[in-house]
Amino acid sequence: MTKPETKGGGARWALFAPALLFAPCAFVYAVFFIWPQASLLAISATDAAGLTLAHYQRFAGDSYYWEILGRTLGLGAAVTAITLVLGVPTAYLLARVQSRWAGFLLLLTTFPLLVSAVVRSFGWMVLFFRDGLLSHGLMALGFADKPVQTMYTMAGVIIALAQVLLPLMILTLHGVFKSIDRDLEYAAMSLGARPIVALGLVTLRLASGGIVAGSLLVFSLAISAFATPSLVGGARANVMATAIYEQAIELLDWPFAAALATILLVTVLALSLAYGALLEGRGEREAAR
Amino acid sequence: MGTSSFDRRQLLAALAASTTLPFASGLARAQSFTGRKLVSSGFGGSTMDIIQSAVFTPFDKATGAASTQVPMQSAAALARMKAEAGNPQIDLFQFSGGQEAFAKSEGLSQPLSGVSRLGQIPAGLKDPDGHWVTWAVIAEGIIYRKDKIPTPPTSYKDFLKPEYKGHIAFPAITNGYGIDFLVMLAKAFGGSEDNIEPGFEAMKQIKGETIFKAASDLPTLFGQGDIWIMPYDTGNTFKLQQAGLPVAFATPKEGSPAVFITACVAKGAKNADIANAAIDAMLKPEAQVEIARTMRWTASNPETKLPADLTGEVPSVDKLAQLDRDKINAKRASWIERWNREIAR
Amino acid sequence: MTISFRSPLGFVLLLLAVLAFGYLLLPILVVVAAPLGDTGYLAFPPRGLTFKWYAAALHDTRYLSALAVSLRIALTSALIACTIGVAAAYGLTRFSFPGRRLLEAIFLSPLILPTLVLAVGLTLFFTRTGLLVGSWKLVAAHVIVCTPYVLRVSLPVLRRFDRSLEEAARNLGASPVMAFFLVVLPVVRPGIVAGTVLAFITSFDEVVLALFLAEPGAPTLPVMIYSAVQLGFEPSVAAVSGLLVLATLGLMILYHLLGTFGGRRN
Numbered sequence: 001m002t003k004p005e006t007k008g009g010g011a012r013w014a015l016f017a018p019a020l021l022f023a024p025c026a027f028v029y030a031v032f033f034i035w036p037q038a039s040l041l042a043i044s045a046t047d048a049a050g051l052t053l054a055h056y057q058r059f060a061g062d063s064y065y066w067e068i069l070g071r072t073l074g075l076g077a078a079v080t081a082i083t084l085v086l087g088v089p090t091a092y093l094l095a096r097v098q099s100r101w102a103g104f105l106l107l108l109t110t111f112p113l114l115v116s117a118v119v120r121s122f123g124w125m126v127l128f129f130r131d132g133l134l135s136h137g138l139m140a141l142g143f144a145d146k147p148v149q150t151m152y153t154m155a156g157v158i159i160a161l162a163q164v165l166l167p168l169m170i171l172t173l174h175g176v177f178k179s180i181d182r183d184l185e186y187a188a189m190s191l192g193a194r195p196i197v198a199l200g201l202v203t204l205r206l207a208s209g210g211i212v213a214g215s216l217l218v219f220s221l222a223i224s225a226f227a228t229p230s231l232v233g234g235a236r237a238n239v240m241a242t243a244i245y246e247q248a249i250e251l252l253d254w255p256f257a258a259a260l261a262t263i264l265l266v267t268v269l270a271l272s273l274a275y276g277a278l279l280e281g282r283g284e285r286e287a288a289r
Numbered sequence: 290m291g292t293s294s295f296d297r298r299q300l301l302a303a304l305a306a307s308t309t310l311p312f313a314s315g316l317a318r319a320q321s322f323t324g325r326k327l328v329s330s331g332f333g334g335s336t337m338d339i340i341q342s343a344v345f346t347p348f349d350k351a352t353g354a355a356s357t358q359v360p361m362q363s364a365a366a367l368a369r370m371k372a373e374a375g376n377p378q379i380d381l382f383q384f385s386g387g388q389e390a391f392a393k394s395e396g397l398s399q400p401l402s403g404v405s406r407l408g409q410i411p412a413g414l415k416d417p418d419g420h421w422v423t424w425a426v427i428a429e430g431i432i433y434r435k436d437k438i439p440t441p442p443t444s445y446k447d448f449l450k451p452e453y454k455g456h457i458a459f460p461a462i463t464n465g466y467g468i469d470f471l472v473m474l475a476k477a478f479g480g481s482e483d484n485i486e487p488g489f490e491a492m493k494q495i496k497g498e499t500i501f502k503a504a505s506d507l508p509t510l511f512g513q514g515d516i517w518i519m520p521y522d523t524g525n526t527f528k529l530q531q532a533g534l535p536v537a538f539a540t541p542k543e544g545s546p547a548v549f550i551t552a553c554v555a556k557g558a559k560n561a562d563i564a565n566a567a568i569d570a571m572l573k574p575e576a577q578v579e580i581a582r583t584m585r586w587t588a589s590n591p592e593t594k595l596p597a598d599l600t601g602e603v604p605s606v607d608k609l610a611q612l613d614r615d616k617i618n619a620k621r622a623s624w625i626e627r628w629n630r631e632i633a634r
Numbered sequence: 635m636t637i638s639f640r641s642p643l644g645f646v647l648l649l650l651a652v653l654a655f656g657y658l659l660l661p662i663l664v665v666v667a668a669p670l671g672d673t674g675y676l677a678f679p680p681r682g683l684t685f686k687w688y689a690a691a692l693h694d695t696r697y698l699s700a701l702a703v704s705l706r707i708a709l710t711s712a713l714i715a716c717t718i719g720v721a722a723a724y725g726l727t728r729f730s731f732p733g734r735r736l737l738e739a740i741f742l743s744p745l746i747l748p749t750l751v752l753a754v755g756l757t758l759f760f761t762r763t764g765l766l767v768g769s770w771k772l773v774a775a776h777v778i779v780c781t782p783y784v785l786r787v788s789l790p791v792l793r794r795f796d797r798s799l800e801e802a803a804r805n806l807g808a809s810p811v812m813a814f815f816l817v818v819l820p821v822v823r824p825g826i827v828a829g830t831v832l833a834f835i836t837s838f839d840e841v842v843l844a845l846f847l848a849e850p851g852a853p854t855l856p857v858m859i860y861s862a863v864q865l866g867f868e869p870s871v872a873a874v875s876g877l878l879v880l881a882t883l884g885l886m887i888l889y890h891l892l893g894t895f896g897g898r899r900n
Contacts, residue, residue, distance in 0.1 A: 017810065021725030025718040025741065025781065032774045033744060033752075036759035040751065064630055086654035089647040104890050109655070111662050113835040114882055116859045119875040122509065122867055123664040126678045129514040133678060151514070152499060163657055168783075170654075171832060175791050175825035196643045209790040217786045220745040226842065235461035235500040235633045241748040248754055249368045250463045251622050252391065261751040268746045269739055277735070328850045333861030335868065359850045360861025369846055372757035376764070378850060505863040508675030532674025532868075 044258035055259035065243070065260075069267070072223050072239040075158060079222040080215050082162040087169035087214065092203070094170070095177035106174060110167045117164070121231035124160045125151055128232070152234030160232045161222050168221065169214045176210025177203070216272050223268065240264045320566050323353030327563040329381035330366040331358025335528075336584065340383075343579035348570040354563050363388050363465075370397050370555060377555035381564040386465035387614050389421035389551040398553040403565050406572035406590065413611060414549065414589050421553035424571040425580055426587040428523045428604045429469055429546045431539040437517040441539040445470075445477040448518065449494055456517035458499040458510050459492075462628045466504075468621060469546045470520040471628070472612055477543050482616040485624060489631060496632045508532050522548065523604070527585040544610030550586065662879055669873035676869055691873035697858060701878075703848075704838055704855040707769060711776035712834035718777075719784030719833075720826055724814065726785075727792040738789070745782045752778065753846040760847070768849055775843040780833035787832060791825030792818075 044055050059065045094106050112120065127134045128151035138144040150156040180203060188198035204211070226241040233242070240260060248257035329345070331337035337358050345356040359379060361369060367388040370377065374397055382392065392398040393416060400419040401407060407415065407422060414423035431442045437456070448457055460467035475481060475488030499516060507525055510516040511534045526538040552571055554564045570576060577588035581595055581603045588595070588606075595603065664678045669687040671680030691697060726738050744752065756775050760766065766774060795818060803813040819826075841856040848854055853861070855874075862871045 018725050018729045018731065021721045021728075022737070025722035028714075028718055028774075028777060028781070029741065031765075032756070032759075033778045034740075036755040037747070037752070040755035040758065064634075086650055086657065089650040090654040093647060093651050101890065104886060105655075107886055109658055110831070110835060111879060111882070112658055113839060114879055115662060115665050115875045116839060116856050117841065118856070118860050118863055119665055119872050120661060122505075122676055122863070122872060123661040123668070123678075125506070125509050126513055126664055126668060126676045127661065129509065131513045131515050147515075149499075152501065160661075163661060166654060166658060168832060171828040172787050172790070175787060175828045176794065178824045179791055179794050179821065195641060199643070206794070209793050213786055213790040216742075217745065217783075220742075224746050224748045226748055226750060230502060234502055238629065238633065241750070244748050245750055246463060246625070248750060249364045251625065252368065252371060252395075253622070254754065257754075258751070261747060264748075265743060265746055269743060272742075273735065273739055326851075331861075334863060337861065357851050360853070360857065361845060365845065368754065369757065372754055372846070373761045376761045503863075505867045508867050512673065512675035513677060534675065 040254075040258050041262050043255050044262055047255070055256045056263070058256065059259060059263060068238050068240060068243050069263070071154070071237075072241075072264070073267075075154070075161070075229075075239060076219040076223040078158045079162045079165055080219045082158070083166045083169040083218050084211070084215060087166055087173055088204075088211070091170045091173035092177050092199075095174050096182070106170070109170050112164045113167055117227040118231065120164060121160065121228060124156065124232055128156050151232065152236055154233065154237045157229050157233040157237045157239075161225055161228050164228070165218045165221055169218050172214035172217060173207065173210050176207045176213075180206045212275065216275065220268060220272070223264065320352050322560075322563050322566070325354055325560060325563060327354050327356040327381065327560050327567055328379045329356060329358045329564070329567065330361045330369075330379050330383050332383065332385065333360035333362070339580070339583045343583065344571050344576050345567065347576070348567050351570075352563070352566060354567075356563075356567065358383075364463075367391060367397075371395060373555075375557055377558050380555055380558035380560040381567055382553050382555060384421075384551050384553070385427075385548060387549070387618055389416070389549075389553050390614065390618050392553055393418070393420040397556055399556045399558070399561065401554060401565055401568060403562070404569045404572070406569055409590050409592050410572065411589075411591065411606070414606070421551045422568060422572065423549040423551050423589045424568070425550040425577065426589055426606050426609065427548040427550065428540075428587060428609055429466060429473075429520065429548060430522065430541055432511075432519055432521045432526050432529070432536050433539060434511065434517045434535060435537045436535045441537065442518060443539065443542055445473045445520070445541050445543050446491075447541075448474070448520070449491060453518050455498070456515060457495055458501055458514070458516040458519040459495070460520075461500055461502050461633065462625055464502060464504075465548060466521055468617060468624065469548070469612060471624065472617060473520070473541070473543055473546060477541075482613045482620075485620070489627070492628075492632055500633060508534065511536055523585045523587075540604070545604060545608070546612050547587075547606065547609035549589075549614075665872050666876040666879055669869040669876055671869070674869070675867065676872060687869040687873040688877065690870040691877055694870070697855065697874050700853055700855040700858040703769070703852045707772055707776060707854060708834050708837040710773050711780050711837040712830050714773070714777045715780035715784050715833045716826065716830040719781045719829065720788055722781075723785050723788045723792055724818070727789065727795075728797075738785075741785055742782045744778050745786070749779060749840065749842040753843045756843070757846045769852065772844060772847045772849075772854075775847050776837040776840060779840065779843070780836050783832040783836055784826070784829035787829035788822065788825045791822045795822055 045051060045053065047054065090109065094102055115123070126132055128149070129135070130147040130149045134150055135144070135148045138148055139146075150159070184202050184206070185198050188202045189195065193201065223239070224241055226245060229237050229239050230242050230245065233239075244257050244260045247253045247260060331340065337360055341358060345358070348354065349356050363384045363386045366379075366382055366384065369379065370382055370392060373379070382398070384392075389398070398420045401422060404422065407419070410422055414426075415421065431445075431447070433442055438453075447453070448459070459470055462468040462471055471485065471488045471492060472482060474491040475485050478487035478491050480487035499510065499514065501510065504521075504525060507521065508529060510519070511529060523538050526536055529536045552568045554561050554568070558564055572590050574588070574590055574593040577590055577593040578595060578599075580586045581588055581593075581599055585603050587603050587609070668676040668678050668680050670683055670685070671677050672682035672684035672686070722741060726734060752775065756771070760771050799821075800813050800817050803817045804810070808816060839856055841860050844854045844857045845860065848857055859871055859874060862868065
């Protein structure tokens with residue numbers, strides 16, 4: 001093997017490999033995602049007379065829809081916060097505990113995903129009604145002095161959605177925690193760091209990519225979820241997905257439904273690009289240090 | 290029990306076939322669909338199962354067709370019909386929320402043809418141009434808890450009674466029952482389909498009560514939700530009673546609005562001939578008796594003679610109030626916009 | 635253990651984890667236990683004791699055939715999503731080029747779009763083009779919603795992967811493909827497995843796309859369940875989900891017990 005050949009091979013690899021790696025995914029996306037969605041989204045910007053922004057102006061000029069967009073983003077933020085608070089410790093302990101049953105427990109966390117979204121919502125319904133366990137429990141513990149109705153409220157939607165998205169957070173973080181060398185934690189502690197400092201400085205920082213990925217995953221799914229807001233939230237917890245359903249299915253106003261979907265998509269793409277750029281910037285600064 | 294009624298149905302089918310044969314032999318003979326498949330939309334769950342055994346199973350037996358129902362809520366079925374316009378995967382559509390009118394106006398359905406019993410159906414229960422026909426009717430009214438409300442409610446005005454406060458539920462108006470409730474409230478307080486204002490005024494007074502979206506919530510609402518009274522229908526009252534809940538149905542003095550269960554054929558359907566024949570089977574008196582017995586749905590064909598034990602249980606069509614569906618359909622979108630802002634917000 | 639449960643930090647972590655498990659499993663307990671009550675609606679704690687709803691669920695063979703359809707579609711979709719997703723994720727982390735972040739965002743964007751929008755778009759698309767037949771329409775749709783999971787979960791793991799290891803293997807003469815399979819894959823496997831499991835479960839539980847695109851005669855399990863509650867909820871529907879949970883739990887326990895015994899023998 002001579003030197004130029006190796007170089008040439010490397011250059012060819014550098015040129016063709018990305019194309020080869022992206023090709024299958026790009027092809028499938030182009031045909032079954034970009035093409036159908038682009039033609040659907042195109043109808044959001046056209047009417048009988050040609051190009052129009054009417055459907056977007058209808059959104060922009062109506063505080064009702066801004067309220068829905070705000071509520072949707074709030075739902076995403078609340079659900080992400082809950083899954084982070086509960087997911088980080090659970091994933092960390094499951095990645096670190098040395099037991100044959102750790103894998104078993106990890107799989108156990110995915111059980112909410114096994115129960116059909118419809119049935120899961122009925123489970124919550126039973127717990128959430130004024131006559132249900134949650135209301136009785138809150139009264140018994142002294143948090144409430146009269147029966148509490150959580151069904152058909154935004155709080156109910158947040159609780160129900162966070163439960164089914166928590167497994168996704170745990171699974172994402174588990175993979176990342178597993179791939180972090182435990183020796184780094186030992187090293188930090190042997191250098192005198194207290195466990196909380198070692199965890200905070202070393203592990204969480206190393207896992208920050210996973211934490212961001214998990215947060216974005218949970219956030220995206222929370223704001224686009226339809227079944228849970230519709231079944232648990234009833235008529236009052238209107239979010240973008242239920243508004244899109246109402247326009248697309250109940251009223252058959254596809255142009256406006258497509259406009260709503262585009263607005264949601266663009267908002268979230270912008271948010272996650274900004275988030276990713278922020279993180280990448282930080283990562284580069286750290287690498288430079 | 291199951292087998293004996295099955296035999297009876299077979300017998301009836303055979304009887305029907307033998308009696309029609311001399312008069313319309315060409316038609317009856319032509320209707321052999323052996324080896325072909327019919328795809329219909331269906332309402333899902335036990336309702337779909339009952340319709341399968343009351344209508345499609347005997348139909349398949351008589352014609353050799355293989356019929357499947359694809360479970361879809363009426364609104365979603367219409368959306369699918371529209372998305373598949375020109376190349377429909379579903380031949381026969383069943384609707385419960387007035388979607389047939391949209392299907393016709395959007396050019397998604399085609400006129401029925403060769404449905405021999407269409408002439409038996411009264412004019413108010415079918416499309417003047419023959420695009421759809423009502424094959425069953427559901428009576429709306431008030432469902433209430435007998436143990437909590439000892440004297441049956443008599444009017445839609447009763448929903449404003451202070452003693453029921455906190456125990457009232459009603460459907461969102463995207464649901465067909467919800468929009469009819471709004472119209473009936475308007476009528477109770479001096480309004481109409483043209484003057485919906487009193488309906489919104491009345492509903493505003495109970496906007497803090499439980500508002501739900503789907504019929505599937507009913508058993509839990511009455512079972513665990515502490516709900517005593519809601520506007521719904523006879524069919525669901527019967528189902529709740531079967532589930533062991535102490536509920537009863539009351540006919541309000543403003544009238545029991547009629548909900549039409551309709552059937553139509555998708556434009557360009559590959560099996561339009563089978564679909565038309567199946568719609569004819571839906572209009573059979575035998576099938577309609579079976580539907581009345583198992584679900585308490587009212588027959589649309591006046592030729593249907595209910596057995597004595599059912600006549601008191603199922604209201605007849607002429608006793609029901611007919612709402613102006615064309616006016617309601619025309620205003621639906623704007624009412625929903627307003628309702629979202631004034632009631633559900 | 636790095637952190638002792640006796641330390642305040644360890645205690646708080648453990649408490650949160652226990653809380654998380656309770657939160658995850660309580661509603662499952664409701665779904666499994668409530669159909670044991672002999673009321674015709676769900677109640678918890680169940681009132682009375684009956685197995686009739688479980689028996690009804692077991693006797694309805696349509697649920698079993700729907701389960702078979704769901705498993706087949708979920709498996710096919712997850713495998714395709716895993717293959718194209720991991721390849722793309724590897725490309726995204728291994729190479730730097732302009733527009734890389736945008737490409738990543740596009741690959742991930744089906745996560746944000748309500749499946750309903752995808753469903754209407756795809757139904758229009760399949761009607762107009764006539765592409766694909768039978769269950770492949772649904773598989774194609776599920777691949778689109780499953781691939782982002784594979785990407786989401788494997789991207790951070792691949793990013794964290796120490797590239798010097800791969801370069802070492804290349805310097806020792808391994809081809810890029812060999813280096814990937816021998817060095818990269820073993821390290822990042824947990825992330826890829828997690829992503830594929832998520833893809834499988836997502837397809838298995840997906841209802842909106844299936845409602846629009848499943849073959850008329852072959853509904854998936856979620857479609858069966860969804861349709862069963864359309865005009866009223868019966869406890870036997872919860873029993874179907876309950877059976878699924880119990881069967882999975884049984885398989886998991888069996889697998890781990892076998893593993894434990896095998897481990898002891900060794």
